Amino acid sequence: MDRRRFLVAGPLTLALSLKSSPAVAAQGTATGLRGQVVTVRDKVFSSLGVAPDEKTASAMIERAICHLSGKGSLREAWAAFLGKARVVGLKPNCLAGHGVCSSPQFVHALAAQLVDNLPGLQKIVIWERSDRDLTHAGFEIVRSGKVQCLGNDSAGYSPELIVQGTVGSLFSRTVTETCDTLINLPVLKDHGIVGVSVGLKNLYGAVHNPNKYHPNRGDPFVADLNCAPPLRGKTVLTICEAFTAQYEGGPAYRPQWSWPAGLILAAADPVALDRVGWRMVEERRKAARMMSLAQAGREPSYIITAGDSSHNLGESDLSSIRESVLD
Amino acid sequence: MEGCAVRLDRRDFLRSCGGCLAAVAASGLAAPARAQARLSGADIPDHEAMFWDPAESQRVQCQLCPRKCRVDDLERGYCGVRENKGGKYVTRVWGAACAVNVDPIEKKPFFHFLPGSNAFSLATAGCNVDCAFCQNWEISQTRPEQVDVYSLPPRDAAASAAQSRARTVAFTYSEPVVFYEYMYDTALAAREKGLRAVMVSNGYIQEKPLVQLCGALDAIKVDLKSFREKYYKEVCSGELAPVLDSLKLIHAQGKWLEIVYLMVPTLNDGEAEIAELCDWVARELGPDVPLHFTRFHPMYRLTRLPSTPVASLERALELGRKAGLHFVYLGNVPGHPSESTRCPSCGAVVVRRVGYTVLEVALKSGSCKACGKPVAGVWT
Numbered sequence: 234m235d236r237r238r239f240l241v242a243g244p245l246t247l248a249l250s251l252k253s254s255p256a257v258a259a260q261g262t263a264t265g266l267r268g269q270v271v272t273v274r275d276k277v278f279s280s281l282g283v284a285p286d287e288k289t290a291s292a293m294i295e296r297a298i299c300h301l302s303g304k305g306s307l308r309e310a311w312a313a314f315l316g317k318a319r320v321v322g323l324k325p326n327c328l329a330g331h332g333v334c335s336s337p338q339f340v341h342a343l344a345a346q347l348v349d350n351l352p353g354l355q356k357i358v359i360w361e362r363s364d365r366d367l368t369h370a371g372f373e374i375v376r377s378g379k380v381q382c383l384g385n386d387s388a389g390y391s392p393e394l395i396v397q398g399t400v401g402s403l404f405s406r407t408v409t410e411t412c413d414t415l416i417n418l419p420v421l422k423d424h425g426i427v428g429v430s431v432g433l434k435n436l437y438g439a440v441h442n443p444n445k446y447h448p449n450r451g452d453p454f455v456a457d458l459n460c461a462p463p464l465r466g467k468t469v470l471t472i473c474e475a476f477t478a479q480y481e482g483g484p485a486y487r488p489q490w491s492w493p494a495g496l497i498l499a500a501a502d503p504v505a506l507d508r509v510g511w512r513m514v515e516e517r518r519k520a521a522r523m524m525s526l527a528q529a530g531r532e533p534s535y536i537i538t539a540g541d542s543s544h545n546l547g548e549s550d551l552s553s554i555r556e557s558v559l560d
Numbered sequence: 561m562e563g564c565a566v567r568l569d570r571r572d573f574l575r576s577c578g579g580c581l582a583a584v585a586a587s588g589l590a591a592p593a594r595a596q597a598r599l600s601g602a603d604i605p606d607h608e609a610m611f612w613d614p615a616e617s618q619r620v621q622c623q624l625c626p627r628k629c630r631v632d633d634l635e636r637g638y639c640g641v642r643e644n645k646g647g648k649y650v651t652r653v654w655g656a657a658c659a660v661n662v663d664p665i666e667k668k669p670f671f672h673f674l675p676g677s678n679a680f681s682l683a684t685a686g687c688n689v690d691c692a693f694c695q696n697w698e699i700s701q702t703r704p705e706q707v708d709v710y711s712l713p714p715r716d717a718a719a720s721a722a723q724s725r726a727r728t729v730a731f732t733y734s735e736p737v738v739f740y741e742y743m744y745d746t747a748l749a750a751r752e753k754g755l756r757a758v759m760v761s762n763g764y765i766q767e768k769p770l771v772q773l774c775g776a777l778d779a780i781k782v783d784l785k786s787f788r789e790k791y792y793k794e795v796c797s798g799e800l801a802p803v804l805d806s807l808k809l810i811h812a813q814g815k816w817l818e819i820v821y822l823m824v825p826t827l828n829d830g831e832a833e834i835a836e837l838c839d840w841v842a843r844e845l846g847p848d849v850p851l852h853f854t855r856f857h858p859m860y861r862l863t864r865l866p867s868t869p870v871a872s873l874e875r876a877l878e879l880g881r882k883a884g885l886h887f888v889y890l891g892n893v894p895g896h897p898s899e900s901t902r903c904p905s906c907g908a909v910v911v912r913r914v915g916y917t918v919l920e921v922a923l924k925s926g927s928c929k930a931c932g933k934p935v936a937g938v939w940t
Contacts (some may be wrong), residue, residue, distance in 0.1 A: 485633035
């Protein structure tokens with residue numbers, strides 16, 4: 234199926250007024266996969282800013298999901314994570330526009346797997362902060378059909394203020410009303426204020442006022458935001474696209490500080506995935522003889538906070554995280 | 561923060577600009593059609609920001625407010641309206657109004673600045689603090705792309721203000737500091753039309769931009785949130801000390817200054833705090849700076865507290881007078897006797913008010929009609 238046909242595929246007659254069903258799973262711990270992170274590497278990726286083709290991306294996703302779920306087939310694997318999902322939201326990270334940025338090929342490969350393997354699936358929404366962010370990253374805005382793609386500025390925000398710890402925000406209607414399940418699709422990169430931007434930070438894109446949550450390196454704002462019911466209750470997976478990753482100069486793309494990591498990370502535990510991503514960035518910084526993020530005054534302590542007993546979003550202790558690397 | 565700001569849809573906006581001009585039309589003048597096209601987020605033009613420095617790796621260092629945001633490329637400052645685009649800092653709200661009304665100037669509140677006149681009031685999205693009690697959070701805590709925005713460049717704003725018979729342009733509702741460039745240009749355009757310009761602000765601004773701004777404004781009202789750093793940090797995500805510096809600077813610049821203090825039960829209404837505040841105002845700014853204690857109502861993220869008891873406000877009134885302040889008012893308590901202004905020399909009522917309505921001004925050339933002594937303020 235080519236990209237255009239895929240985007241408009243599916244029964245257009247599906248009701249547009251689909252109601253959200255109750256959340257099908259909670260973040261991290263509820264799935265019984267606390268502390269487990271799968272890395273799939275493909276050494277084909279040796280150039281910066283090169284995105285995979287959909288077939289390659291799909292194969293990597295398949296390996297990650299099957300391994301993470303312990304299932305033998307893709308259908309069983311997706312059923313394990315999303316068996317009750319009706320409307321799934323996919324949240325890429327398009328801020329940089331290119332380079333260290335979600336690729337349409339990767340996101341479309343994932344969407345195609347969901348369409349092909351989840352009989353009960355009614356709709357997929359690829360969403361970001363704005364239409365502009367999506368189009369800058371190469372996505373096509375699609376407002377109807379089985380696979381849609383639109384920014385929060387098009388979808389709007391729910392009027393109810395949701396207060397969770399230190400945060401008080403309006404959430405995208407895509408998150409609160411349209412989708413019953415979310416898959417977080419971050420990239421792996423340095424961030425000039427909060428240290429690193431991986432999965433937990435990527436969900437800043439769900440709210441209307443992310444600029445309010447950068448003080449103190451995002452701590453505890455990132456953790457508090459991820460505890461808000463619409464996110465905690467609906468986010469079942471994080472799949473980080475790191476064909477190109479970046480260890481300095483983020484969030485904008487800086488090729489001089491990027492490396493062709495050629496990998497994806499997948500986890501049901503968002504904290505464990507972020508902690509592994511943080512470690513990878515630190516390793517690259519060390520190899521480049523750069524000071525650590527802590528020495529640079531931007532240690533991403535929000536990741537530790539997200540794993541503490543009051544947030545309990547997942548496992549932040551590296552020694553307790555079980556990593557599987559599939560080459 | 562002043563209440564009752566509204567977000568306008570296009571029809572409301574046109575009504576606001578045009579409706580308030582009905583009297584103008586009736587007097588034989590043509591009603592202007594200054595309301596411009598609604599802007600989508602992508603259509604809001606960039607305008608180079610003032611007060612910032614370039615930093616390494618295409619970062620910028622904002623120098624507008626004490627927060628001094630260090631902003632990465634593609635990101636925005638805490639205010640949500642100033643954006644780093646490839647190492648250049650731009651404002652996304654120049655000429656992009658999201659709220660426009662013609663209000664009595666008493667609503668700001670200014671009680672000693674052209675009483676009984678109207679203020680052409682405008683705002684954009686954004687704020688550089690995040691007060692848990694904000695009455696206008698739906699515009700102050702948003703980005704310009706998230707509210708209805710209309711193109712109203714400075715000269716058009718000034719022209720609409722003049723034709724509305726307002727005597728001032730007021731920058732208000734959200735936080736004008738974050739739309740500094742728009743405010744500054746509009747204030748200058750208003751001056752060319754013979755209008756005054758006033759700002760309703762939290763006073764959270766750096767010295768250099770404030771000094772320059774004072775050259776364009778005629779009066780400033782500052783919302784002093786508390787007299788405790790802890791409250792500023794925990795309830796407002798801000799700081800007290802820079803605000804006190806701003807108050808002293810505004811006063812030193814000779815601009816008319818009024819202060820509002822929103823009393824929030826249990827959080828900033830202690831007698832010791834109020835007494836210290838009043839003593840500080842009397843000592844540092846003098847007894848003629850009006851101090852308004854206003855009543856809190858549950859709002860935004862602070863809905864667990866009751867409204868301020870009037871008795872608490874009256875106790876603050878007593879403390880202010882005890883500190884020697886000449887003009888202490890209670891706000892959001894319609895009909896309270898303290899709404900009116902009394903001559904500090906003889907006690908005669910010189911401006912009689914009910915709510916936002918001025919019933920009588922008993923001043924002649926700025927002096928009390930009863931005793932002839934001057935009363936501090938800008939009266940004509």
